[in-house]
Structure formats: C-alpha cells, structure tokens
Amino acid sequence: MAEGAADQAREDDRQAHARLPYPYLLFLGDATEPAFAKTAFGLRDWIPERCVGEWACAEATVSTGLPRLGPAAARARGARGLVIGVANVGGVIGERWVPLLVEALETGLDIVSGLHARLVDVPPLAAAAARCGRRLIDVRIPPPRIPIATGAKRPGKRLLTVGTDCALGKKYSALAITRAFAARGRAVDFRATGQTGILIAGGGMPMDAVVADFEAGAAEVLSPAAAPDHWDVIEGQGSLSHPAYAGVALGLLHGSQPDVFVVCHLPGRERVLGYPDYPLPSVAETIDLNLRLGRRTNPAIRCGGICLNTSQLEAQAAQELLARESGRLGLPVADPMRPGTEFERLIDSCLA
Amino acid sequence: MAEGAADQAREDDRQAHARLPYPYLLFLGDATEPAFAKTAFGLRDWIPERCVGEWACAEATVSTGLPRLGPAAARARGARGLVIGVANVGGVIGERWVPLLVEALETGLDIVSGLHARLVDVPPLAAAAARCGRRLIDVRIPPPRIPIATGAKRPGKRLLTVGTDCALGKKYSALAITRAFAARGRAVDFRATGQTGILIAGGGMPMDAVVADFEAGAAEVLSPAAAPDHWDVIEGQGSLSHPAYAGVALGLLHGSQPDVFVVCHLPGRERVLGYPDYPLPSVAETIDLNLRLGRRTNPAIRCGGICLNTSQLEAQAAQELLARESGRLGLPVADPMRPGTEFERLIDSCLA
Incomplete structure (x- = not known):
C-alpha cells in the first residue's frame, strides 16, 4: 500500500510538474515583512531561469530585485503563470490581492498558489478563470491514499534539515x-x-496540508525505499518547539527516519516568528530534542552539523561567527549560501 | 478568530448531537481483536441507555455482551441508527461490512461512523441511503475555519490524559x-x-482528522477560554512515542496547554499496538517527555498521577500493583474504573 501510494504520489508530481505554467511572474501581495515572501525569494534564487519579474499591491515594501512588471509586460516577456509568492499566517488569500489576480487572469496568465486556501474557493477568481479560460493551480493539495506510517526501516540514506523556527533556511x-x-x-x-x-523541484509532499493522522505516513511516501547508497535530502518543516507547528515537525521527523539531520538557525532571531511571547530554543536544545525524538524511528540518528543563515552579516563577521559556533558546539557550522571550507566540512560530516 | 471558530464548532456540535439517531445498534464488523472495537465498548460503557444491542459479520469474535440483534430486531427494540463500533488501521470501511450495512439501511436504520473513510464515498452505501431515504453520518469531519494556534495562555484550568500507546484508557x-x-x-x-x-459527549474535535498545520489550533478551539476555576478534561490521542501518531499527540499537548496531565497505561502491554518492532515507552519516560514538550506552552505543567488499566487483573492483584507503582513513581496511581481510595487520591492530586 505504501509503495502504491508512493507510485501514485510520484505520478501526480510528474503530472503537476508537466503542467506548471512557467516562466513565472512573482506576486508579492501586500507584503511588508520579507520572511513572509519566502516563496518568491526561493524561486528567484533556485530557478531564476523561470522567473521574469515581480508584481505587488501598492502597499507592498518587499522586493525580490527582479524587474517590476505588470501582467501585460510580463506576458510580453514570455510569462505564462503568476505565482503567489507570499504567505501569511493561516495561508489565506488577501482581499486586496484579488483585483490584481483577476487582472492577471484577464491578461492571460494562469495562477499558481501554495497557500492553504484554495484559489478555486475565491468566487471572483473562479469566475475570472472560467471567463478567461485560465487555470487556477493549487500545489498544496496532498495526493490521495496516503497510508498510516508503518515505522518500518527502509533502505537508502536520509538527511533532514530541521530548524529552531520557521522561515530561516x-x-x-x-x-x-x-x-x-x-x-x-x-x-x-x-x-x-x-x-x-x-515549485522548485516540480514535485514533493505538502506536509503541512496532510491530515494529522497520516503525517508520518506522508513522510514515508515522500522518501521511499531506495538503493542503500542513495541519499534523500528532505526539506524540514516548522520546528519541534513551535507552538503551532511542532506536530508537523515531529511527524516529518518520525516518518523520514533520518540517518543525519542538520540544524538550521538564523543568528539574532530571539523570538519565534510571529510569536513574540515565545523565545527561540537554542541550537543545542534543538539538537538534543531532535536526537531524543528522532531515535524512536531511527536509533542511529545523528547531527551532521549546523547551517547558520548569515545573510544579515558581512563576510568577515560571518566567518568569525561560524568558527566560534563550531568551536562551541563541537560540530561543523557553515552557511550553505557561502561556499567554502566550512560547508565542505559540513558535507564531509554528513557523508561520514 | 479563535473565538468565532470555537462558537462555530460548538454550534456544529450542538446540531450534530441534536440529529444523532440514537438509540443505537452497535456494529462490530469482522473484528477479532477487542482493541479495535473500542468505539462499541465505549458506547456500551458510558451511554448504555442509548445502546439496544450488537451485530457483526459471521467472522467476528469480539462481543460487547449486549444482545445480538439483526437490524430488524434492533429496530423493533427502538434502534434508530447503526454505529460502526470498530476501527482498523487506516480507518477504512471493510468490504465485508458493506452488504450488512446496506441491509441496515434497508431495514430503516441510519448509519453513524467515526472512521477516516467517509460513508458517502462507498457507492453501494450512498446508493442504498438514497434509495431508502436514510442518513449516512460521519462524525469525524472537523469543523470549518480552524485557526492556526496562537500559543497564548487562556483562562480556565485544563487536564489532558496522555498515554504510553493508543487504545489503553x-x-x-x-x-x-x-x-x-x-x-x-x-x-x-x-x-x-x-x-x-x-459520540458519547455529543460533540468535540476529531483531532486526528484535522490538517496537520491546524492541529494545535484545533486543540485551542476545543478547549476555549473559560472561568478561572472551570476545568476542561481533555481526552488524549495517540502517544508522543507512537511511530505514526506522535504528531497528533504533540499538537494536542501544545494546543491544550494542560495544567495537569495524567498518564494512562496498560500493564503488560510491552509493544506498541500493531507495531511489534516498537517497545512501549515506560511510564516514567512518558511523564518526562510530556513535561519537557508540554512546558513549551504551559511552563507550569505537572503530572497529576497515573491511570492503570487493570481490567485484565483480579481485584487483589490490581490493588497490589497500584500500590507498588505508586511507591515506585512517587505519584498517585489508580484504575479509574475501580472507584476507591487510590482514585480519590489521584483526584486530590489533580485538583491540588
């Protein structure tokens, strides 16, 4: 059953990928907080060849640095779809976005969304899409027939990135x-x-949209049995210490059965994003908690190192911080966006 | 938003309760493992005045001890609905059950289910219900508009029962x-x-059917702000050490923000039900893990005691076990189904 569901998930992924309407115009809504625009930044950084520009409400202050284009200009540069590049707490479609999204549909762009809310459930969008013969594509719909987790160890090696919080790397x-x-x-x-x-990979499992009972099972489907020396590198979600999303993180940890995890952290973030009453857990506490809970489905789990997001620091300051943290924690510490000795040492440790 | 959703959930509950077609005929499917028939046992034990009898496939060996009645005989004794009183891994509707369920509909009974699978998605049931003018009622459908958890402390006192496993009390x-x-x-x-x-309370929140991102938020909705001296006693789900359902347990723990938790355990169960490769965590480990993770949303969380399910022991042996475990753990240990000094001591401790 797990294998059948995995086949089905892969087939669904292939189909979704085949029909994704890139190149994209990235839509930033009314975002004023960069952390909420991580979809737009992610596409810009990892599939820049598929992004022609950005567009937003007048209120927005966030920018990807890509050319600011209206839907018509984007269309003229080859765009076939508009991607909603922002998220907000609860994953709803902002009311102020709707007239702009209707304009994009009328200009001939499909709309792609990864929000919890479905595009098709917003009546003006459904009407405009029908009127204009355009597609509303929700990539956050889990595949059907996800099984309950078996907990059985499966061949292949797995690495999971975990975090001290959401939206930090x-x-x-x-x-x-x-x-x-x-x-x-x-x-x-x-x-x-x-x-x-x-959207970057062209497939995957929207873990936070899975019904809770099937969460660990979805992680098993996402990362199926493989050759003994094959690696799955699994994107983490939430954090075990997050007041709203810890259950997602735990289901993903249990179902992924990682051999190695890497802790991701943003130096200077001291409070959970959007939860000012909640102090961030330390990296050491995060390592300890992932080891303790992860051992339940993989007793050999280990921490391969720490990824620090030093995008807010100068090169020299970043270098010093990485060295200091590595000494303090006794593990490789690197910024994966700064290639060099530290990151190669982290990779050595993960593959050891 | 949380308050609105809570109001809505209560309203939905009231409506569902108002239309539940009791008295019931309890259906046991083809169950041969009593642990999978806990819905039937629960209704028999807690709302016996609403249960007229039981019915099952020929293969079933499990019994509630209620009179064995076909749908016509049950109807003659006043039954208005058949409750599917068994669950299996994955929560699907057994193929062998279908002809019997169709017979019940044709005899004039509505069908009530709490499985993940929806009755209405089984074509022969949907057809028979339409043909006979009967209702198919799924109680495991979460209310709409569940918010993301806020993590904010709310007034009122809360007690959560947690477990070393599923299906033990x-x-x-x-x-x-x-x-x-x-x-x-x-x-x-x-x-x-x-x-x-x-089904017993006439309302609630089907926590394992909630989309994972909203799990802790659903627990906040289930147990809303209340008077400072009001208690919510919240039914636990799964276990933090369960290879498939730990995420459900963690979301419920975080969102419930319990002041007190009580650990439930079945002496003699050494392996996770249905997962023979997974040893059960000890009671002490379960206390420690719930304290550690529960402190994240309620730093004052404490363990009020332990409930042991001693239904498989004689009174004298049970008594001795409770005393021994209480001495070993330094906490009140009682079987809630054996009223007496131990249980009163546990209640004292919870209310302290």
Missing part, C-alpha cells in the same frame, strides 16, 4: 546540501515538503 | 475524572477528541 540548506552531494558524485534527490520547494 | 480515564470532578462540585467539561468520545 531549512529549504535553502537542503537544496545546497543536495547540490553538494551531487557534486561529490552521490546519488541524491531533494525531497520538497512545502509549496516553494515543490 | 485515555478516554475512559478522562470520562471518569470528569465525573469525579463534578462529584466534588467542580465546574467541568469533558472534551472529546476522537470519534467514540464525540
């Missing part, structure tokens, strides 16, 4: 580690678990 | 503790989280 770290494993000649697949990763 | 313990609190004159509500509890 789990996806980028997994993508960079995937590329580094491939550069070392390892057989490796990036396994996407969120909407942005799914 | 979390619901019975919560129901017995609710009755005991009421007997002591406390304002108290039982908060059901699974299909059986929902």
Whole structure:
C-alpha cells in the first residue's frame, strides 16, 4: 500500500510538474515583512531561469530585485503563470490581492498558489478563470491514499534539515546540501515538503496540508525505499518547539527516519516568528530534542552539523561567527549560501 | 478568530448531537481483536441507555455482551441508527461490512461512523441511503475555519490524559475524572477528541482528522477560554512515542496547554499496538517527555498521577500493583474504573 501510494504520489508530481505554467511572474501581495515572501525569494534564487519579474499591491515594501512588471509586460516577456509568492499566517488569500489576480487572469496568465486556501474557493477568481479560460493551480493539495506510517526501516540514506523556527533556511540548506552531494558524485534527490520547494523541484509532499493522522505516513511516501547508497535530502518543516507547528515537525521527523539531520538557525532571531511571547530554543536544545525524538524511528540518528543563515552579516563577521559556533558546539557550522571550507566540512560530516 | 471558530464548532456540535439517531445498534464488523472495537465498548460503557444491542459479520469474535440483534430486531427494540463500533488501521470501511450495512439501511436504520473513510464515498452505501431515504453520518469531519494556534495562555484550568500507546484508557480515564470532578462540585467539561468520545459527549474535535498545520489550533478551539476555576478534561490521542501518531499527540499537548496531565497505561502491554518492532515507552519516560514538550506552552505543567488499566487483573492483584507503582513513581496511581481510595487520591492530586 505504501509503495502504491508512493507510485501514485510520484505520478501526480510528474503530472503537476508537466503542467506548471512557467516562466513565472512573482506576486508579492501586500507584503511588508520579507520572511513572509519566502516563496518568491526561493524561486528567484533556485530557478531564476523561470522567473521574469515581480508584481505587488501598492502597499507592498518587499522586493525580490527582479524587474517590476505588470501582467501585460510580463506576458510580453514570455510569462505564462503568476505565482503567489507570499504567505501569511493561516495561508489565506488577501482581499486586496484579488483585483490584481483577476487582472492577471484577464491578461492571460494562469495562477499558481501554495497557500492553504484554495484559489478555486475565491468566487471572483473562479469566475475570472472560467471567463478567461485560465487555470487556477493549487500545489498544496496532498495526493490521495496516503497510508498510516508503518515505522518500518527502509533502505537508502536520509538527511533532514530541521530548524529552531520557521522561515530561516531549512529549504535553502537542503537544496545546497543536495547540490553538494551531487557534486561529490552521490546519488541524491531533494525531497520538497512545502509549496516553494515543490515549485522548485516540480514535485514533493505538502506536509503541512496532510491530515494529522497520516503525517508520518506522508513522510514515508515522500522518501521511499531506495538503493542503500542513495541519499534523500528532505526539506524540514516548522520546528519541534513551535507552538503551532511542532506536530508537523515531529511527524516529518518520525516518518523520514533520518540517518543525519542538520540544524538550521538564523543568528539574532530571539523570538519565534510571529510569536513574540515565545523565545527561540537554542541550537543545542534543538539538537538534543531532535536526537531524543528522532531515535524512536531511527536509533542511529545523528547531527551532521549546523547551517547558520548569515545573510544579515558581512563576510568577515560571518566567518568569525561560524568558527566560534563550531568551536562551541563541537560540530561543523557553515552557511550553505557561502561556499567554502566550512560547508565542505559540513558535507564531509554528513557523508561520514 | 479563535473565538468565532470555537462558537462555530460548538454550534456544529450542538446540531450534530441534536440529529444523532440514537438509540443505537452497535456494529462490530469482522473484528477479532477487542482493541479495535473500542468505539462499541465505549458506547456500551458510558451511554448504555442509548445502546439496544450488537451485530457483526459471521467472522467476528469480539462481543460487547449486549444482545445480538439483526437490524430488524434492533429496530423493533427502538434502534434508530447503526454505529460502526470498530476501527482498523487506516480507518477504512471493510468490504465485508458493506452488504450488512446496506441491509441496515434497508431495514430503516441510519448509519453513524467515526472512521477516516467517509460513508458517502462507498457507492453501494450512498446508493442504498438514497434509495431508502436514510442518513449516512460521519462524525469525524472537523469543523470549518480552524485557526492556526496562537500559543497564548487562556483562562480556565485544563487536564489532558496522555498515554504510553493508543487504545489503553485515555478516554475512559478522562470520562471518569470528569465525573469525579463534578462529584466534588467542580465546574467541568469533558472534551472529546476522537470519534467514540464525540459520540458519547455529543460533540468535540476529531483531532486526528484535522490538517496537520491546524492541529494545535484545533486543540485551542476545543478547549476555549473559560472561568478561572472551570476545568476542561481533555481526552488524549495517540502517544508522543507512537511511530505514526506522535504528531497528533504533540499538537494536542501544545494546543491544550494542560495544567495537569495524567498518564494512562496498560500493564503488560510491552509493544506498541500493531507495531511489534516498537517497545512501549515506560511510564516514567512518558511523564518526562510530556513535561519537557508540554512546558513549551504551559511552563507550569505537572503530572497529576497515573491511570492503570487493570481490567485484565483480579481485584487483589490490581490493588497490589497500584500500590507498588505508586511507591515506585512517587505519584498517585489508580484504575479509574475501580472507584476507591487510590482514585480519590489521584483526584486530590489533580485538583491540588
């Protein structure tokens, strides 16, 4: 049953990928907080060849740095779809976005969304899409027939990126580690678990949209049995210490059965994003908690190192921080977006 | 938003309760393992006045001890609905059950189910219900508009029953503790989280059917802000150490923000039900893990005691076991189905 569901999920993924209407115009809504625009940044950074520009409400202050284009200008540059590149708490479609999205449909763009809310459930969008013969594509719909987790150990090696919080580098770290494993000649697949990763990879499992009872089972489907030396590098979700999403993180950890995990952290973030009453757990606490809970389905689980997001630091300051943290924690610490000795050491440790 | 959703959930519950077609005929499918018939046992034990008898496939060996009645005989004794009283891994509707369920519909009974699979998705059932003008009622459908958890502390006191595994007494313990609190004159509500509890209470939140991102939010909705001295006694789900369902347990723990939890355990169960490769965690490990993870949303969380399911022991052996375990763990240990000093001591500890 797990194998059948996995086949089906892969087939659904292939079909979804085949029909995704890239190149894209990235839509930033009314975002004023960069952390909520991670879908737009992710596509810009990992599939720039598929992004022609960005567009937003007048209120937005966030930018990807791509050319600002209306739907008509984007269409003239080859865009076939508009991707909703922002998320907000609850994953709803902002009311102020709707007239702009209707305009995009009328201009001839399909709309792609990874929000919890379905595009087709917004009546003006459904009406405009029908009127204009355009598609509304929701990539956050899990495949049918996800089984309950078996808990059985399966062949192949797995790495999971985990975090001290949401939106601080789990996806980028997994993508960079995937590329580094491939550069070392390892057989490796990036396994996407969120909407942005799914848009980048062209497939995956929207873990946070799965019914809770099937969460660990979905992680088993996402990362099926493989050759003993094959690696799945799995994008983490949420955090075991998050007041809303810890259950998602735990189901993913249990079902992924990682041999190795890498902790992702943003130095300077001291509170859970959007939860000012909640202090961030330390990296050491995060390692300890993932080891303790992860051992339940893989007693050999170990921490391969730490990925720090140092995008807010100068090169020299970043270098010093990585060295200091590595000494303090006794593990390789690198910024996966700064290639070099530290990151190669992290890769060595993960593959050891 | 949480308040609105809570109001809506309560309203939906009231409506569902108002239309539940009791008295019931309890259907046992082809069950040969009593642990899978816990819905039937729960209704027999907690709302016997609404159960007229039981019915099953020829293969079934499990019995509730109620009179064995076909649908026509049950109807003659006043039954208005057939409740599917068994669950299996994955929550699907057994193929061998279908002809019997069709017969029940044709005899004039509605069908009530708490399985993941929807009755209406089984074509012969949908056809028979339409043909006979009968209802197919799924109680495991979460209410709409569940919010993301806020993590904010809310007034009122909360007790959560947690477990070393599934199907060993979390619901019975919560129901017995609710009755005991009421007997002591406390304002108290039982908060059901699974299909059986929902059928007993006439409302609740089917926690394992909620989309994973909203799991902790659903627990916040289930147990809304209340008077400072009001108790919600919340039925636990799964276990933090379960290879498939730990995420459900963690979301429920975080969203419930319990002041007190009670650990439920079945002495003699050494392996996770249905997962022979997984040893059961100890009671001490379960206390420690719930304290560690529960502190994230309620730093004052404490363990009120342990409920042991001693239904497989004689009274004397049970008594000795309770005393021994209480001495070993340094906490009140009682069987909630054996009223007496131990249970009163457990209630004292919970209310302390």
